[in-house]
Amino acid sequence: MSDPILELRDVKTHFPVTQGFIFKRHLGTVKAVDGVNLTLGRGEVLGLVGESGCGKSTLARTIMRLVPTTAGSVVLEGKNLTGADADTARELGRKMQMVFQDPYASLNPRLTIYATLAEPLLVHRMCPPADVPARVAELMEVVGLAPRFMQKYPHEFSGGQRQRIAIARALALQPRIIIADEPVSALDVSIQAQILNLLAELGRKMNLSLIFIAHDLSVVKHISDRIAVMYLGKIVELGPAADVIERPQHPYTRALVSAIPTPNPDTERARQRIVLPGDPPSPINPPAGCNFHPRCPHAQEKCKATEPPLIPGEPGRTVACVRLGEI
Amino acid sequence: MSLLTVNDLRTYFHTRNGVYRAVDGVSFSVARGETLGIVGESGSGKSVTCYSLMGLVPQPPGRIESGTAMFDGVDLLHCSPAESCRIRGKRIAMIFQDPMTSLNPYLRISEQLIEPLLIHEKLSKAEAIRRGLEALEAVGINDPAKRMSLYPHEFSGGMRQRVMIAMALITKPELLIADEPTTALDVTVQAQILELIKKMQRELGMAVIFITHDLGVVSGLCDRVQVMYAGRIVETTDTRTLFYQPKHPYTRALQRSIPSLQPKGSELYTIRGMPPDLSKPLPGCPFAPRCEFAVEKCITTPVRLTEVAPGHSHACLRAQLGEI
Numbered sequence: 306m307s308d309p310i311l312e313l314r315d316v317k318t319h320f321p322v323t324q325g326f327i328f329k330r331h332l333g334t335v336k337a338v339d340g341v342n343l344t345l346g347r348g349e350v351l352g353l354v355g356e357s358g359c360g361k362s363t364l365a366r367t368i369m370r371l372v373p374t375t376a377g378s379v380v381l382e383g384k385n386l387t388g389a390d391a392d393t394a395r396e397l398g399r400k401m402q403m404v405f406q407d408p409y410a411s412l413n414p415r416l417t418i419y420a421t422l423a424e425p426l427l428v429h430r431m432c433p434p435a436d437v438p439a440r441v442a443e444l445m446e447v448v449g450l451a452p453r454f455m456q457k458y459p460h461e462f463s464g465g466q467r468q469r470i471a472i473a474r475a476l477a478l479q480p481r482i483i484i485a486d487e488p489v490s491a492l493d494v495s496i497q498a499q500i501l502n503l504l505a506e507l508g509r510k511m512n513l514s515l516i517f518i519a520h521d522l523s524v525v526k527h528i529s530d531r532i533a534v535m536y537l538g539k540i541v542e543l544g545p546a547a548d549v550i551e552r553p554q555h556p557y558t559r560a561l562v563s564a565i566p567t568p569n570p571d572t573e574r575a576r577q578r579i580v581l582p583g584d585p586p587s588p589i590n591p592p593a594g595c596n597f598h599p600r601c602p603h604a605q606e607k608c609k610a611t612e613p614p615l616i617p618g619e620p621g622r623t624v625a626c627v628r629l630g631e632i
Numbered sequence: 633m634s635l636l637t638v639n640d641l642r643t644y645f646h647t648r649n650g651v652y653r654a655v656d657g658v659s660f661s662v663a664r665g666e667t668l669g670i671v672g673e674s675g676s677g678k679s680v681t682c683y684s685l686m687g688l689v690p691q692p693p694g695r696i697e698s699g700t701a702m703f704d705g706v707d708l709l710h711c712s713p714a715e716s717c718r719i720r721g722k723r724i725a726m727i728f729q730d731p732m733t734s735l736n737p738y739l740r741i742s743e744q745l746i747e748p749l750l751i752h753e754k755l756s757k758a759e760a761i762r763r764g765l766e767a768l769e770a771v772g773i774n775d776p777a778k779r780m781s782l783y784p785h786e787f788s789g790g791m792r793q794r795v796m797i798a799m800a801l802i803t804k805p806e807l808l809i810a811d812e813p814t815t816a817l818d819v820t821v822q823a824q825i826l827e828l829i830k831k832m833q834r835e836l837g838m839a840v841i842f843i844t845h846d847l848g849v850v851s852g853l854c855d856r857v858q859v860m861y862a863g864r865i866v867e868t869t870d871t872r873t874l875f876y877q878p879k880h881p882y883t884r885a886l887q888r889s890i891p892s893l894q895p896k897g898s899e900l901y902t903i904r905g906m907p908p909d910l911s912k913p914l915p916g917c918p919f920a921p922r923c924e925f926a927v928e929k930c931i932t933t934p935v936r937l938t939e940v941a942p943g944h945s946h947a948c949l950r951a952q953l954g955e956i
Contacts, residue, residue, distance in 0.1 A: 356818040356819070356821075357789075357818055463906060493673040493674055493845065494673065494889050495673065495885070495902060497889070498891075498900035498901065498902045499900075499902045501900055502899050520819065521819075522819070523848075523892030526891070527891035527892070527900070528891075560820060561819060561820060564820045564822065564823035565819055565848065566822075566823075566826070566852055567851065567892060568848045568850075568851050568875065568890055569875060570851040570852070570871045570872050570875050570876075571872070573852035574852060578823055578827070580823050581823075
């Protein structure tokens with residue numbers, strides 16, 4: 306990619322696990338994000354998938370600087386965010402906004418929609434105070450809500466409408482990047498389709514880059530240009546969306562794809578499903594070598610010994626598996 | 633001969649804001665060994681239907697206004713408490729969506745797991761523990777002897793759901809009601825649990841009512857599916873017909889809004905508007921205000937679930953008349 310808008314260089318986010326209040330004992334470290342390299346192009350939609358606990362939300366929060374980075378750097382439009390002073394970081398941070406999973410919890414129930422949308426405009430001095438009402442009305446129209454609902458409270462809206470408000474709030478600061486953390490998981494299918502269409506349309510119209518986090522692979526495939534698959538804090542496969550889903554190369558991606566139930570009875574019944582044994586291991590004591598080897602149907606001795614680097618697979622694809630050519 | 637026959641079930645909630653008709657005239661039956669899927673969006677009444685059968689609707693504000701549910705000659709809705717106790721948890725078992733909240737956090741797994749055996753089969757504690765170990769083993773929990781004495785918080789989500797299934801199946805029920813059992817789980821764990829339910833169903837020969845909003849889950853698991861909307865059944869048929877020749881506009885719209893069935897990057901079909909307010913009277917088809925095929929008579933004329941082909945019924949006036 307010639308001119309990435311966002312670049313992650315070997316980003317690590319670790320959380321210490323301690324016991325005791327006064328005499329804290331260090332029990333271990335949760336390596337939630339452990340050495341992630343990623344680039345995001347202008348106007349690109351990057352899908353991030355993985356099971357719960359794989360670190361996809363922590364990665365999003367690390368990019369947004371909602372949690373401190375342990376090592377590595379986040380570079381936005383050529384400027385390093387991790388080392389920046391507070392003012393610069395705030396100014397740069399304005400260009401990235403987040404939409405959260407639960408539209409019931411991410412809006413302040415005591416603020417009207419007007420107050421929710423006006424706050425970022427006033428804090429960041431996006432427009433003269435006199436123009437705020439007009440700008441709020443414009444934002445509501447952009448996400449498909451009638452401006453006459455401006456004085457209502459979040460509880461008066463349905464889940465889908467609340468998610469629209471959350472998107473309008475993210476758009477208020479005219480960001481270049483939107484990070485959407487499971488934005489449709491809490492919604493019904495018919496409402497989910499509306500929100501997906503809205504995000505895709507906004508991305509096109511405003512040339513926004515989008516990091517779309519979800520556990521539903523069919524949703525991610527539909528909206529993304531590229532997909533990154535995470536397992537236990539690391540990216541195991543990265544490549545063009547349709548290729549990754551249709552011809553997965555990493556054994557974990559294969560299992561993940563085969564686990565999705567498809568709404569098609571004939572193919573669904575004929576299909577051989579790869580059922581992975583057990584649960585994902587604890588990120589406090591990840592297995593040695595390849596993180597995935599205890600559950601991998603193709604694991605060998607060498608998988609336990611060395612941590613696999615991301616190596617090129619099919620065109621445009623990188624895969625972290627030492628047995629890539631063999632399986 | 634069907635195992636369970638529900639006829640004209642109506643469950644209303646009497647709230648301060650009016651009477652909310654959560655389930656409004658639902659009739660269906662389940663044969664022995666059959667898997668019936670109930671599909672619908674939030675608020676369509678799919679859970680309340682099953683809660684009514686199990687006597688789990690909080691009364692008040694809920695009230696079962698009418699209907700019968702014949703389970704092997706006993707009306708579940710009108711039988712004595714003693715009779716319903718003999719059936720619930722023994723011959724009909726239920727598993728719930730959230731394995732975090734449906735296990736008692738204060739009790740060890742062993743105590744919760746063997747409770748149905750102590751109550752229904754009057755087994756000694758030692759014998760019940762032995763059966764409990766077998767049940768845990770059957771659902772794929774390693775080292776059951778050690779795990780029996782743990783508390784629910786020491787298990788992961790998928791393991792808890794396995795414990796729930798073991799508990800539900802320990803009395804070898806004839807009917808299992810599964811209310812979105814995999815919604816809170818990851819896809820790889822979901823695949824494990826679905827395989828487990830299929831395996832246990834084959835072994836015990838039980839019937840399963842599987843409630844879900846995920847059409848993908850239904851397609852691999854169920855023999856028959858009924859689609860619910862606004863407290864009513866709008867279409868019911870075998871799984872293949874539902875996916876390949878759906879008749880009701882709501883079923884079709886639901887399928888068109890699933891991303892995986894559409895070409896990538898295309899705009900997804902969306903159903904305009906919102907589900908109706910169930911406290912307001914709906915004289916005609918409840919889907920009419922959002923339906924792209926609706927005409928005047930759809931809004932005013934009551935429509936009944938009518939059989940259009942053997943085993944295929946739907947409640948669309950215009951499709952019944954052959955207009956669409």
